[in-house]
Amino acid sequence: MSNADWQGKHVTVAGLGVSGVPAARVLHGLGAVVTVVNDGDDERSRAQAAELEAQGITVRLGDGDTLPASTELVVTAPGWKPGKPLFAAAADAGVPVWGDVELAWRLRGRDGKEPAPWLAVTGTNGKTTTVRMLASILEAAGLRTAAVGNIGVSLLDAVAGEQTYDVLAVELSSYQLHWAPSLRAHSAAVLNLAPDHLDWHGSMEAYAADKGRIYEGNRVACVYNAADRATEDLVREADVEEGCRAIGFTLATPGPSQLGVVDGILVDRAFVQNRQKQAQELAEVADVNPPAPHNIANALAAAALARAFGVEPAAVRDGLRNFRPDPHRIEHVADVDRVAYVDDSKATNTHAAEASLAAYDSIVWIAGGLAKGATFDELVTGCAERLRGVVLMGADRALIREALARHAPEVPVVDLDRTDTGAMSEAVREAARLARPGDTVLMAPACASMDMFVNYNKRGEAFADAVRARAAESA
Structure with a gap:
């Protein structure tokens, strides 16, 4: 869409935050008449609203269900559920609903320049790590790139800003894909599929279908996980070029x-002249940081997308060597009394926790939080032999405790009957009591954090602080 297409167009932006604020600003800058609606009316929302209103953008706080009059398009924050009354009203009025990713896709090339191709990644777990690995590889190849999307950098800023790119490494959540019907990537990967966000999507089938949208219209490669048949099934179902x-x-x-x-x-x-008989060396397992099995899989997916874009093998190796993982992803915090303490606060579901638990031989596991409808029997069955002990905390810890009683009754369990943020220090103390030299105390909660912490980052920081305090005591 050209700039002229937006002049005077009445657009409602649903939701403030990391996607809504940039969307409102970009649309206003293109000449659209923008109204932002938001469910919340808290201090942060009021501050964001004041900034937008100073630019001439109308904001309605505490009223996210009513469709403003004259609306011609709704651009929604990805987390807003499809069943909201606002979207029903839009459907009744024949008004299309886009997400911020769809808007960014439509804005590509509006200046007449050839837009940067997108290499897109989704999956239940590993998205951010894989996208950042991919960006590191692309940079090592000398390409102008950025890791964008659900990773925290707005796609709209990348598309509408002055910076030009050769290619973008794009992380996409199932929410974002649900609201992005026109997206057509150069190449895309689905890393894995496991039950998650089912309260939002309504069913596993709907969740998988939204993930599978990432393959629609792919031009060069659909990358799938050979160990996860569901990802290959999504490739088979996709309509590609x-x-x-x-x-x-x-x-x-x-x-x-x-x-x-x-x-x-x-x-x-895959990307060799004679793939029946030849194989091209890309990197060593030791080049992957950390070299846990699921992270090696992430590296292979990133390498596949880079190779699909024509990147040479040496750049794959150099990019993986240069990559440093984000905090709270199987991050080694410290060794105390010959026990390793590892922070995987990002393991907010059972699938992520399973991958983390598989990386260590003898574990004292710190787990619990908001289960989001998950069950834990399969997770506990798979890791029971490696558990030295378990420390539970958080609102839904009873679900994990019951699974442990059924499938690992011999494993000692400490149940902390508290959900305040100070519980983390007690959890680390109890884990240290259970651990033996050579063990790993692993915080891989398998649950969301919001019952006790603002987000998984704050939970991870609380764990790291408690571990460092223990290290200081033992010094």
């Missing part, structure tokens, strides 16, 4: 059209 290939990644020896691992080497049998 002619010539687009299905590319698998695996922790085992790869077959043709796959990337995998052979004798500690990440290899490519």
